[in-house]
Amino acid sequence: MDLAIGVAVGSSIQIALFVTPLVVLLGWILGREMTLFFNIFETISLFVTAFVINFLILDGRSNYLEGALLIASYVIIAVAAFFYPDSAAQSELGGSIGSEVYRRFVNG
Structure with a gap:
């Protein structure tokens, strides 16, 4: 159970801290209006x-x-x-x- 919780919470944190800002930066490069607001x-x-x-x-x-x-x-x-x-x-x-x-x- 601890391993399952660790994987679920860890992947959520990785998405929140890495992928979301990366998508915003890619949006700016591609000319799409994206913010973290x-x-x-x-x-x-x-x-x-x-x-x-x-x-x-x-x-x-x-x-x-x-x-x-x-x-x-x-x-x-x-x-x-x-x-x-x-x-x-x-x-x-x-x-x-x-x-x-x-x-x-x-x-x-």
């Missing part, structure tokens, strides 16, 4: 999954229920990501509401 949904998803995985592997044992919980959390994140609006729609929604509040505040 993540929106709030991606950041919260990352922290929640790290917390859940840490909680599940803390005891060093695994069973079918923990595996089902991990699969369920991945499905929940996938469904939420599918229905989460893109950044242009977020700006439009936030901008229209914010500008209305600002107009009411300024005009009294």
